Every structure is written in structure tokens, then in C-alpha cells.
Amino acid sequence: xxxxxxxxxxxAFLAMGGYGLYVWGAxxxxxxxxxLEGWLAxxxxxxxxxxxxxxxxxxxxx
Amino acid sequence: MRQLFLVLYLRDLRLxxxxxxxxxxxxxxxxxxxxxxxxGVGPEPQMLRQMAPGLIWVCALLATLLSLGxxxxxxxxxxxxxxxxxxxxxxxxxxxxxxAAHWTLTGLPLVLVAPLFGVLFDxxxxxxxxxxxTLLLGTPVLSLLGSIGAALTLGLRSAGVLLILIVLPLAVxxxxxxxxxxxxxxxxxxxxxxxxxxxxxxxLSALLAPPAxxxxxxxxxx
Amino acid sequence: MRFTTFAAPSRFHRISGFVLPWLWAAAALCxxxxxxVGLLHAPTDAQQGDAYRIIFIHVPAAWMxxxxxxxLAGWAAVxxxxxxxxxSMLARALAPTGLACTALALxxxxxxxxxxxxxxxxxxxxxxxxxxxxxxxxxxxxxxESIDDPRRADRAGALLAVVGAINVPxxxxxxxxxxxxxxxxSITLGRAPSMxxxxxxxxxxxxxxxxxxxxxxxxxxxxxxxxxxxxxxAWVRAxxxxxxxxxxxxxxxxxxx
Numbered sequence: 001x002x003x004x005x006x007x008x009x010x011x012a013f014l015a016m017g018g019y020g021l022y023v024w025g026a027x028x029x030x031x032x033x034x035x036l037e038g039w040l041a042x043x044x045x046x047x048x049x050x051x052x053x054x055x056x057x058x059x060x061x062x
Numbered sequence: 063m064r065q066l067f068l069v070l071y072l073r074d075l076r077l078x079x080x081x082x083x084x085x086x087x088x089x090x091x092x093x094x095x096x097x098x099x100x101x102g103v104g105p106e107p108q109m110l111r112q113m114a115p116g117l118i119w120v121c122a123l124l125a126t127l128l129s130l131g132x133x134x135x136x137x138x139x140x141x142x143x144x145x146x147x148x149x150x151x152x153x154x155x156x157x158x159x160x161x162a163a164h165w166t167l168t169g170l171p172l173v174l175v176a177p178l179f180g181v182l183f184d185x186x187x188x189x190x191x192x193x194x195x196t197l198l199l200g201t202p203v204l205s206l207l208g209s210i211g212a213a214l215t216l217g218l219r220s221a222g223v224l225l226i227l228i229v230l231p232l233a234v235x236x237x238x239x240x241x242x243x244x245x246x247x248x249x250x251x252x253x254x255x256x257x258x259x260x261x262x263x264x265x266l267s268a269l270l271a272p273p274a275x276x277x278x279x280x281x282x283x284x
Numbered sequence: 285m286r287f288t289t290f291a292a293p294s295r296f297h298r299i300s301g302f303v304l305p306w307l308w309a310a311a312a313l314c315x316x317x318x319x320x321v322g323l324l325h326a327p328t329d330a331q332q333g334d335a336y337r338i339i340f341i342h343v344p345a346a347w348m349x350x351x352x353x354x355x356l357a358g359w360a361a362v363x364x365x366x367x368x369x370x371x372s373m374l375a376r377a378l379a380p381t382g383l384a385c386t387a388l389a390l391x392x393x394x395x396x397x398x399x400x401x402x403x404x405x406x407x408x409x410x411x412x413x414x415x416x417x418x419x420x421x422x423x424x425x426x427x428x429e430s431i432d433d434p435r436r437a438d439r440a441g442a443l444l445a446v447v448g449a450i451n452v453p454x455x456x457x458x459x460x461x462x463x464x465x466x467x468x469x470s471i472t473l474g475r476a477p478s479m480x481x482x483x484x485x486x487x488x489x490x491x492x493x494x495x496x497x498x499x500x501x502x503x504x505x506x507x508x509x510x511x512x513x514x515x516x517x518a519w520v521r522a523x524x525x526x527x528x529x530x531x532x533x534x535x536x537x538x539x540x541x
Binding site (some may be wrong): 004005006007011016017018019022023025026027029030032033037038040041042044045047048049051052054055057 | 296323324325326327328333334335337338341342346380384387388389392395396398399432497501504505507508511512514519521523524533
Binding site for chain 2 (some may be wrong): 415419420423426427430431435436439440443444447450451454455457458459460461470474
């Protein structure tokens with residue numbers, strides 16, 4: 001297992017040979033962008049779902 | 063079909079003749095925009111000469127795009143457009159006539175005036191001739207592509223800006239080949255390849271843009 | 285089973301509900317594996333050091349941005365020509381994800397360029413083409429969002445997308461020409477390193493992860509669009525009624541507790 005992983009320790013891994021800022025910056029932005037997109041899509045789906053239930057709910061509560 | 067084309071083409075020219083200011087506005091924009099650049103970047107002749115081909119081409123592109131918004135708007139507002147489309151005439155011929163009139167009023171003056179601006183930027187004589195030639199080939203492409211955009215954005219709220227946003231990416235090849243040709247000649251090389259490609263673009267858009275515009279008009283008017 | 289079997293929005297809604305969790309799982313699995321291979325296992329590059337590891341996001345994102353645009357144009361055309369409503373809705377659902385992938389490709393490209401080339405941006409042919417693709421997506425979304433009538437919006441968008449798709453090779457060719465034409469060396473963003481097997485494996489896994497993710501997000505959005513547009517149909521009302529019945533039961537249980 002230790003052979004499979006290139007890095008000797010966590011610090012080297014985070015430093016990424018001196019390019020840590022760029023590599024982790026890129027990955028971080030990617031995660032943020034994809035997360036935002038996912039959240040927005042989810043919000044739209046929720047709103048649509050709630051709008052579906054609304055008239056039926058009103059009829060049920062009446 | 064040719065008769066329809068001529069009738070509409072001449073009609074558009076006659077309408078523009080009655081309102082010369084409207085027809086001259088994009089032209090005025092071109093002059094102002096092109097004159098702004100030296101004010102913005104400094105008067106150094108070497109730098110201006112290098113920038114001139116692209117700069118003039120971009121200003122021509124923007125001037126053409128700005129005047130496209132009014133291409134169908136007037137006829138759409140008073141219902142003439144709908145009538146034209148409903149009469150069962152060839153939509154492509156209508157679109158082609160419109161684009162041709164637009165080019166005559168916007169593109170052709172640019173072809174004639176741009177070389178003068180080239181002088182202001184100290185381009186060589188050969189480069190000026192190439193500039194006029196590439197604009198002659200390229201501005202019709204812009205009118206044709208732009209007419210698709212004008213038809214798609216017919217009657218929409220921010221149609222003017224939307225139109226520019228839609229058409230700009232499509233106009234990039236013409237810009238690249240057009241300004242590239244002039245830059246090549248200015249640098250002492252042949253511009254044959256660029257001009258051939260520009261000619262090919264013109265042929266392609268002349269064939270495909272009018273039917274696409276007609277389809278867009280039908281979509282917008284349904 | 286015919287081609288049109290899945291064209292009914294109701295059937296899509298049912299099936300996608302079932303398939304979604306698997307898509308999320310696949311995306312998570314492939315991403316974990318891909319990141320493990322790419323970040324932990326793949327060797328350091330001789331020229332670019334560890335900065336090259338950004339390609340494990342940059343390249344799949346760029347591929348997806350192009351694939352999604354073609355898919356968008358294709359499905360929009362299907363919806364326009366054959367009147368398949370779900371296809372038009374699918375095109376609308378694809379656009380934001382495509383835009384996101386394009387933006388991601390550009391930004392990660394910049395982060396890759398800074399350590400390898402020295403500047404945040406280079407007018408490299410690929411990046412410039414990607415920028416124009418961003419404008420194509422932007423134009424499409426701006427157009428369809430500013431048309432209120434869904435039918436007109438779908439069709440106008442379809443025409444624009446098809447015109448854009450036809451232009452993409454022309455634009456790409458002209459941009460490549462432009463990049464090599466002007467005096468000075470042809471500018472290219474740092475070359476992807478000659479690929480070791482583990483690098484290829486990492487890229488492959490991340491590509492799969494992006495695919496699965498894209499499917500999942502697009503399905504979520506498409507489900508929303510379907511519910512929005514099909515609001516007045518019987519099956520959507522039944523769906524809502526089913527929910528209302530459950531809501532009533534829960535309220536009763538809560539009252540007697």
C-alpha cells in the first residue's frame with residue numbers, strides 16, 4: 001500500500017512539489033463550482049416538487 | 063424569386079433614403095470608435111500600424127452588429143413582416159434581400175471609408191487595398207450571419223445586446239481571416255490563403271444564412 | 285421497445301427517479317478512484333513537476349464542455365424537427381452544466397498555465413476556442429431565458445445551437461490558424477506530459493466521473509423542468525395528490541400522538 005502512494009508524508013502531498021497553491025486552488029474551485037451547480041439544480045427541483053404538491057395539498061386541506 | 067428579391071431590396075433602400083440619419087449612424091459609430099483607439103493607447107506610429115488591421119476590423123464588426131437590431135424591427139412593429147411571411151413567398155429570398163440591403167447601407171460605406179482610416183494608422187498602400195478587399199468579402203458575411211441573430215431576437219426585450227452576444231462568436235472566423243490578411247500584407251507576405259478562406263465563408267453564408275434566417279423568422283412569428 | 289418508448293415525460297420522471305442514486309454512486313466511486321490514482325499514485329512529471337495534476341480536472345471538464353454542446357444541439361434539433369418535447373427539455377437541462385464545465389475548463393486551465401507558462405492566461409488556440417465556446421453557451425442561455433413562450437424559446441435555441449455547432453469546426457480552425465499566424469512562436473499551453481499508464485488511468489476514471497456527474501445533474505434539472513412544464517397534466521396532478529395524501533396521513537398521526 002505504501003508503495004502505491006507516491007508521497008512520503010502529508011506535508012509533501014499538500015505542498016505538491018511547490019505548486020500546492022495552484023493544484024489545490026484548482027481542485028478547490030472545481031469542487032466549489034460543481035457543488036454550486038448541484039445545489040442550484042437541487043433547489044430548482046425542490047421548488048418544482050413543492051409547486052406540484054401545492055394545489056393537491058390545498059384541495060386536501062379544504 | 064429574383065423579382066421578389068429586387069422589389070424588397072429596392073424598397074429597403076428607398077426607405078433608408080427617406081431617413082438618411084438612421085442609415086448613417088453605424089457609420090458614425092465606426093468613425094468615433096476607430097478614432098478612440100489612438101486616444102486610448104497612444105500615438106506611437108509603429109504600435110498603431112500593428113494594431114490597425116484588427117482594430118479597424120473590430121470596429122467594422124461592431125458597427126455592423128449595432129445596426130442589425132433595426133433590420134426587422136420596423137417591419138415587425140407594423141405587421142408588414144408577418145404579411146410578407148404569410149403570403150407564402152420564399153422566406154429565404156426575403157431574408158437575402160434584407161441582408162443585401164443592410165450590407166449596401168452599412169457594409170459598403172465601411173468598405174469605402176475604412177482604407178481612409180488605414181491611412182490614419184499609416185498602413186501601406188498594399189495593406190489598404192487588402193483591407194478594402196477583405197471588408198468587401200467580410201462585411202456581407204457579417205450581414206448574413208447577423209440577420210439570423212436579428213430574426214431570432216425579434217421583438218425581445220434586450221434584443222440589441224442579445225443579438226450582439228449571439229452573433230459575435232460566429233463572426234470570429236471572418237474577423238480572424240480578414241484582419242489576418244491585412245496584417246500579412248503589411249508584413250510583406252501573401253494574403254491569398256486568408257482571402258480564399260474569406261471567400262469560402264462568404265459563399266457558405268450566402269447559401270445557408272437566408273434559409274436559416276427564414277426559419278428563425280417563422281419561429282419568431284408563430 | 286421503440287425509440288419513442290422513453291419520450292414520454294412521465295416515464296422519464298419515473299425511470300430517472302430510480303436511476304439517480306446509482307448515477308450519484310457511480311460519480312462518487314469514479315471520482316474517488318480517479319483522484320486517488322491521479323493525486324496519490326501517478327508519478328511526478330519531469331518538466332512540469334506536480335503542477336500537471338490539474339489536468340485530471342481540466343481535460344475531462346474540457347471534453348465534457350464540448351460533448352455537452354453537441355448533445356445540446358443534437359437534442360434541441362430532435363425536439364424541433366420531430367416535435368419531441370422531452371428532447372427540447374433535455375437541451376435546456378444540458379446548457380447550464382455545459383456552461384459550468386466550460387468555465388471550469390477555463391479556470392483550471394489558467395491555474396495550470398500560471399506555474400507552467402508564467403501567466404494566468406495565454407491566448408493558446410485551445411483555451412481561446414474554449415472561451416468562444418463559453419460565449420456560445422452564454423448566447424444560447426441568454427436567448428432561451430429571454431423568451432417567455434417555451435415553444436418559441438425551445439425552437440429559437442435549437443436553431444442557434446445548430447448554427448453554433450456547425451460553426452464550431454470553422455471557429456476552431458480559424459483560431460488555430462490565428463494562433464500560429466502572428467509573428468512569434470506558436471503559443472501553446474503546457475503540453476500534457478507524455479502519459480504514463482497511471483496518468484491515463486486517472487484521466488479515464490475522472491472522465492467517467494464527470495460523465496456520471498453530468499448525467500446526474502442534468503437528470504435532476506430535467507426532472508424539475510418536466511414538473512414545471514407538465515404541471516397541468518393528469519400524471520403530475522396524481523403525483524401531487526399522492527404527496528398530499530401522505531401529508532394528510534402524517535398530519536393525522538401527528539394530531540393523535
